[in-house]
Amino acid sequence: MSVPVLLVAQWRVEPCSIPHLLFACRGCARTAPFAHTGRFRVNANGARLDVWLLYRCVACGTVKKVTVHERVHKRAVGDLVAFETSRPDLVTQWAWTLAAHRPAEPVRDFVVHRDEVVHPGRIRLAVPHPVHARLDRVLARGLSLSRREVAGRVEDKKALKRPVFDGQAVRLLPP
Secondary structure, eight states, X not given: OOOOOOOEEEEEEEESSOOXXXXXXXXXXEEEEEXXXXXXXXXXXXXXXXXEEEEEETTTOOEEEEEEEEEEEGGGSXXXXXXXXXXXXXXXXXXXXXXXXXXXXXXXXXXXEESOOOSSEEEEEEOSSOOOOBHHHHHHHHHTOOHHHHHHXXXXXXXXXXXXXXXXXEEEOOO
């Protein structure tokens, strides 16, 4: 009697946007979400540099500077031209870094990139950035099924109610 081999499919779950940071807004006089503007501000004092990523209040437009580098030597910054020109990939990298270390609104909209669908088999999720979504919602979108149909095909029903995380594996039962 042979043991059935379970195939493993790798899926990547990515958020559709970068989270908005939550700050006290002096224009709104309350805590409000701020979206990054896509620009850095660089200020030099001799050989020392300050670098900020600019954020704008979504409600009133007030601008806030969030520190990226503070009073560092110009050689410690690395590619200074990338900060001065606000290179988009660097802006995105720093926006995610700042969102990981500050209060932010959760990202609820996401995209599932999948190599293949395996019935039955295992699906391993790669979640590089936090996504505020339950496992059943991610599987339903990736398999193009309803959440009820997904519940009938997953071995661990309790895991469906939990949020997704990087490295999570799910076993699919045959239809």
